Amino acid sequence: MTDSMTIDAIESAGAASVPPPVALAGVSKRFGATQALLDVSLALLPGEIHALVGENGAGKSTVVKVLAGIHQPDSGAVVLDGKTVTLHGPAHARSLGIAVVHQEPRLFPDLTVAENVFIGHVPSGRLGSVNWREMRRSADRIFESLSVHIDSSAVVRGLSMADQQLIEIAKALSIDARVLVLDEPTASLSAHEVVRLFEIIRQTRDRGVAVLFVSHRLEEVFELCGRATVLRDGRHVITAPTSELTAADLVRHMVGRSVSLFPRTTAHIGDVLLEVRGLTRVGAFRDISFSVRAGEIVGLAGLVGAGRTEVARVLFGLDRADAGEVLLDGKRVTFKTPSGALEAGIAYVPEDRHLDGLVGGFSIAQNVTLPIIPRLFPRFFIRGGRERAITEDFVERLRIRSTGVNELIEALSGGNQQKVVIAKWLATNPRVLILDEPTRGVDIGAKVEVHRIISELAASGLGIVLISSELPEVLAMSDRIIVLHEGRMSAEIPRAEASEERVMFAATGQMAEETSSGA
């Protein structure tokens, strides 16, 4: 098996047998100083689900955008059914049967859900007028097949990341595709939505569609995909059947060295730092009580929408509680603003880096040091060198891939942006750190690094609240797991008794018999 196929090779292979419906032949793409792709060749077969994996910045989304007609290759080509084509834009790629779900939803916020799903191929009625009812009905049918409830006549603005991702998926499913490309489609979905999406992807494959699936979750790669391709630093490393690869192999190809997952050092568990008693916010959560000790990692598990983020927002002073109390070092506190919470030593790494996490137009260094500017620049004495030094330290520890700390945040890949958000809140040197999906979209190397840092922070005496939808992560990292279901606590499980089944049971509200006898 050759790593690098030429256009000729693919075209002549096509002459001999059935050519792959889609291939990249020796594609290179450069952005300024960054060589995003170098001589990448990849053929997708009909009826296969093909994983595309690699660290943050490896070039996965660039491959996706080349296939989507968003980027034109500098050299090399896209080959459809053995013929070289130039994709003039996303509409052109769609018209050729290339359906793409992008990593960052690319929706029109002021249009309705249904309009977004059918943009570019609106069903028309008699006299060519737009058939709105038919459009809404078709959108509803797609959402139904995904078993999700989204009002297709609602305007997109204000919808959650999960809903926006589901709309992206519906949009891709609405065309009769020969190729379905999904760029980290599961990043903001809850467990049951993922199960449903996988069923749909398998059905799509069984209809003979070629599927390219980008994910950082290796268990998904092995569950779903027949072959996998690894990219590293914009280069093709290997393509092989997943049955011939282990997770360790994949990781080694991705990072170019061996790493061990979930490093968790045991910490000395100290006094209670944070205590929450009967916390309630009407419409979001009710009667939540738990405590976090120094050195302890408390996992907050639950399905998307269970109220985990809402609890975190109240603890960080972004929202107000309607009842209950929060104690820090045994003293009752109320924060009207995040700066009050920060001053008291509570930091919050939010889940949506676009809304609350990062400031566009700012450099990496400016973003990292934003919350600590009053400390860095007492009495407005500007010390830019300090800003740079702090940032360089985090860039190195978190392995943030960039051309330097002065690079604009927009130029970083998704996962590297996430690392900057984490660096930003770690730089505030907090006592209680609330992390909301801290490794979503973060690659395996950086993930291990983030886990190591979380573990070290706990060992150094911080109290950590870890919100995560990734069960292996919650289970491996937490000393105790609090499970929320529809805004209420459905279980509190100590580390020794925690299992995926138990957490899932509680998260889906199936724990009634057990808690009535147990608690």
Ligand SMILES: Nc1ncnc2c1ncn2[C@@H]1O[C@H](COP(=O)(O)OP(=O)(O)OP(=O)(O)O)[C@@H](O)[C@H]1O
């Ligand atoms: N429009 C752009 N302008 C400048 N640099 C870019 C642009 N798009 C991508 N890059 C750079 O190209 C490289 C590859 O980025 P790409 O988004 O393809 O990575 P990725 O593998 O999808 O990463 P992630 O896992 O973080 O999503 C990165 O170094 C990124 O910073």
Ligand SMILES: [Mg+2]
């Ligand atoms: Mg990407």
